[in-house]
Amino acid sequence: MSGWRHPTLGAVDRARPLAFDFDGQALSGFAGDTLASALLAGGPRILGRSFKYHRPRGLWGMGGEEPNAILDVTIDGQTTPNLRATTEGLRDGMALRSVNAAPDAARDRFGIMDIAHRFLPAGFYYKTFMALGWMRWEPMIRRMAGLGRLDGTHHPPAETPSINATCDVLVIGAGPAGLAAARAAATEGRSVWLVDEAVQPGGSLRWRGGDIDGAPWPDFVADTCAAVHSAGGRILTDTVLWGAFDHGLYAAWERRSDRPDRHWRLRAQDVVLAAGAIERPLWFANNDLPGVMSSEAALHYLHLYGGVAGRCIVLACANDAPYATAAALAQAGCQVTLVDARRDTPTAPDGVHLLRGARVDRAHGLREVGAVSVEGQYIDCDTVLVSGGFTPSVHLHCQAGGKLDFDPATDALIPRAGTASIRTAGAANGAFGLTTALAQGHVAGGGSGPAPRATTPDWTLSPMRPVPGTKGRVWIDPQNDVTLKDVRIAAQEGYRSVEHLKRYTTLGMATDQGRSANFAGLAAMAALTGQTIPETGTTTYRPPFTPVPLSVIGGMRRGEAFSPPKRLPLEGQHRAIGAQFREYGGWLRPAHYGSDEASAQQTEARIARQVAGLYDASPLGKIEVLGPDAAALLDFCGYVRMSTLKPGRARYGFMLSETGIVHDDGVVLRLAEDHFVVSASSSHVTSVRLILEEARQDTFNPASVFLHDVTAHWVTMTVSGPAARALIAGAGIDLPDLPHMGVSETTWQGHPMRVARISFTGDASWEMSVPARHGAALFATLDAARQTHGAVWIGLEALMLLRAEKGYILIGKDTDGITMPHDLGWGGPRDKRADEYFGRRSLFTPEARRPDRRQLVGLETTGTPLPTGAHVLAADGPRRSVGFVTSSYHSPTLGRPIALAMIEAGRDRIGQEVTVFHLGETVSARISAACAFDPEGERLNG
Structure with a gap:
């Protein structure tokens, strides 16, 4: 801002000048500059405009606390918005543009907004936008909202790796206290990770200097770094530790100019916070x-x-x-x-x-x-240079669950010892002198010998605060244009809680998250209300500590890598016989065989009913539950009791959420008294395992029950239909004599095989599971027999049709976020079970007992199938939806459309005519039972 760079001071490389421009003005800096230092030496004073009044703003700080110098930065033709000039390194050819200004910061035509400031006080938005309806104001507000502007052509590459790491001691901040803590821990032989957002360790020593233990401070830094490396530790500079999370997880963003950034997920036995003060x-x-x-x-x-x-x-x-x-x-x-x-x-x-x-x-x-x-x-x-005191950086301490105490000597909120799993040292702990900071860091790092000492005396402070009644416009939050008067208005109108103050005035909501504004705001509120700082309280600190690009957090998890589709072990075999694949529940599975989907679905379903159909059921969950408490765990986690299931049998059931909503359905196989297999639906295997695991650890003795997801270890081939038994026998497979819902462990060609008579089609079906390495042989054997018997491979589309004919549900398609088991006709366990199970209490709330809850039924109609998602209209009164179509197909076996629907009090209305509405058109349908095919279940015993 001075347009003056000292001829000798500074560590920039003056042999490497870098050209850049700001708002069209050509400027230059040097390698090693930040954008802020280059602009400071380059001359421009007005670097941006405030959000509300568009007042001119200049450079204020030096780190993440900078509220004003926020820029859109273009490099190599791509623009990244809202970068903080104080934390971004200068590169040759950069084009910097001020934000919230048109055409630029110096000539912003919206600066006229400041003239109207008397009419735009705190609370103006809330009071004004209640009038005339929000939709009238929304377009204008959205045009004016935001600071920088997105570059629609800029798609950050998915190159940021996310790395998990552990260490003995994690030290956050490489200033004097952090260095002392790292050296103490490394000297004790512990692995230390030292993380700092600056490009070099040293913190305030880098610009304040000083001698430590009688030697220049660079010697102390060098000795500490050497000790950390020799003890197997690591030093991460230009790295922001941006969040503290449950179970001791810390997230850090490492910025690298020559290579892709890295995102670290760190866990440590001990954590020392030495993040300094603002x-x-x-x-x-x-x-x-x-x-x-x-x-x-x-x-x-x-x-x-x-x-x-x-x-x-x-x-x-x-x-x-x-x-x-x-x-x-x-x-x-x-x-x-x-x-x-x-x-x-x-x-x-x-x-x-x-x-x-x-x-x-x-x-x-x-x-x-x-x-x-x-x-x-x-x-x-x-x-005008100002110093009103210092605010310790306690954000990560609070994110980790820590509490704060008020220190009158420094007029600051400091971490309360013992309230978080973090030890705090140095300025972050209210120690603003070098010697005290070094001593605190040494103790926090577990040092056993004498602490490092400095000759620099500690500072004395006389706290300063905003004084209510100060004449003129006194700014508390410069980016969001919050003044001392705004705080007074909030107090007068009853918004005295700091959380209400924050939202009423937008105090602390700027991109610096109130680093330089929050204390002033709560101090002003304390003075206006006659309270102390502790009585006034603080706002809640949440991650991220500083803005982190979403591309860094997401890393390589985008596109297919965001949720990589799971693949069948036999995908190649299915493709070889014409399978067309689609994603179902996170799995790539055959949708149909042949190019014409509609024709293939009908043909496959018809032949499966008349002869037999084969399909790959490998994605069905196979979660083994073993141990003395296996049955009790399944009883607790399931809606249907499984402890009464006999070995060699299977039973269908539901798993509920704690709110009583159906989370998943599936079959449980009991192989022995202490050995079960939970066959969860394909898309819910992970969540079902986590529910079981949570109950195992929180409710049961983990040593008495064990879980093992072996879904990927088995290939399951299913043969269903009237000729299924003959087809399997023709393949040379000796089936055990099983009733419907029976299961047996046997062998095939000398390999383990599990056979279960479980049907998802309504016809007699056999599921044959073998270890994945033998799946190709089983596939080839069954495919040869299929051709002999005139059977077909069926894709998921035909399978969905077959199960809908029987009224078998698909969770998430035939249910929604309020569906309970009795809505599906499964009220027996709710009425009969007296023991506790997951979600039980929610099944007896007034909402759960409502007689007009949506229930699963069928719909019969003529002509074309009903559109899935179409609404069923109320018979009388105002037009409203009383339900919706969940599944709809043309049944080649029945020769007519079939549909499933969730309709209010649907089971009591079976036989009634209803009107179905979709996209402005209505058709008539009749409510029927959900099962449209073989309601007696005779074909299951074929």
Whole structure:
């Protein structure tokens, strides 16, 4: 913003100049610059516009707390929106564009919005948009919403790998405290991962300097890094640890310029949070003007990049930290006036004019700072540096479940020890002096010897807060344009809870998530309501700690890789005989055989009823449940009791959610007293296993029951139809004599085989399961016999038709998110079982007992099949839907359409005529029983 780069300071590579432009203005920087440092040295002061009033905004901070310098960045022809200038490295050829401005930040025509600020106070949106209907306002609001603009042609490559890793100690932050913790842990022989968002470890040492244990600070950093590596640890720089989650999981985004970024999922035995603190602003009139900047940020840019904040500077504070900034800027050639609100202060640095016991009242300037008023004294300046104290970065501590305590000495909320599985050290714990931070880090890292020591004295702080009643417009959240007056209005209108304050005023909802605004907002509310900070409370901290691209979180999980389709072991064999594949429940399965789907479905279903049909049922779940408590676990997790099932038999049942809704249906096979196989539906195998596993661990003794999903280890071939038994015998397979719903373990060609008489078609059916490596041989044997008997392979489309003829349901198609088992005609267990099972209590709520619940029935009609999803209309009263068609087909066996539907009180209405509505057209249908074919079940015993 000064247009001035110091000729010698900074670690940028001056031999490698980089060209870029900002809002069309050609500028240059150096390798090693961030966008912020390049802009600071390059000259532009107005870098963006605020969200609500479109006021001009300039650079404020140096990290994730930056609320103003948010840019759309174009590189290699692709634009990424809303990048924070303080965290992005400069690259040659970058085109930077300010956001929320047209045509650019300096000439934003929407700046006229600021003139109307009196008519747009806090709560304006809520009050205004209630009038005339939301739909009238929505188009205008959507056009004005957002900051940057998406580039529809920019599709980030799916190259970000997600990596799981573990370590003994995870240290978050590589500043003084984090380095001390890492060194202490590594010295004890523990593997340490040290994570920091900067490009180099050191934290504030990099711009504040100092000696540690009598040696320059770079020696301390180098020794610590060497200790970490020698103990088998790892150091991740330019890496943001953005979230703390349950069960000790931490997520980190590693940015890499020359290779794809990486996303880390980390778990550690111990975690040390040393994330530092964020400098607070000061609150005076017009404190949002470009040229008002964090004091610590100015020191950061000066020493790391040579970027000078201004030439004529007023530095306002009430603590010792900014004295180093004032001294460095004065030595660099700046004119510095230090305004300290305290009367007892350190000695003024050389070349610095010190005003004791004074405060800045107002910043002057139309578009940027030109002067300030200090106790009524008018002082010309081009930059105002401010330091209102420090706010510890406690976000990850709170995300991990930790609580906070208020420390009056530092006027800060600090982590409460023992409330989270994280140990906090350094500035994040309220220790703002170097020696204290090193000592806390050493203890947090488990150090047994003496802690590192520094010669730099600790700072003294005199807390500063917003003062209600301050004249002029005092800005609390500069990006979202929340003022001190807005907080006062919220208090007057009853929005005194910090969560209500946040939502009423949008305080803390900006892209910096209120890092520099939240404390000021709650402090102002505390003052306005006569409460203390602890009584006022804090908002909830949630991941992510800083914005993370969705492409990083998603990584390679997109397209087919997002949910990779599962494949049949015998996919090649099915394709060889003409199978056309489609995804069903996450599996690629044959939809039909031959090119014409409609014709193939009808032909396959007809021949399966007349002769026999074969299909690959390998995706059906095979979850083995073993152990003394196996039967009890299945009774608890299932709606139908399985403990009374005899070995060698199978039983159909449901699994419910805790709300009593049908989650899955399937068959349970009992192979022995302590050995069951749960045959879950193909799409629910994973969720069923997780429900069983949760109950196993939380309700039962895990040593008495075990689960093993062996779905992928078996190939299952099913033969169904009147000629099924003869076809299997013709294949040379010796079937055991089983009744319907019987199961037996036998052998075939010397290999294990499990045979079950279970039907999904309504005809006599045999499921034959062999280890996957023998599946191809079984397929070939059955296919040869099929051709001899004139049977057909059937795809899922024909199978769906056959099961619908019998009224067999498909969960998720014939049920929805409110379907309970008694809606499907399975009320027996609810009425008879007295023991506890998953979802039981929800089956007896008033909602569950309603007599007009939607129930499964059939629909009969003439002509063409009813559209799936069509609504059944009420017979009288206002037009409304009383149900819908769930499955609909033309039955080649019955020679007419069939359908299943969920209709209010449907079973009591069997025989009634109803009107079915779809896309403006109506047809008549008659409610019937769900089973349209062989209602007596005689064909099951063929």
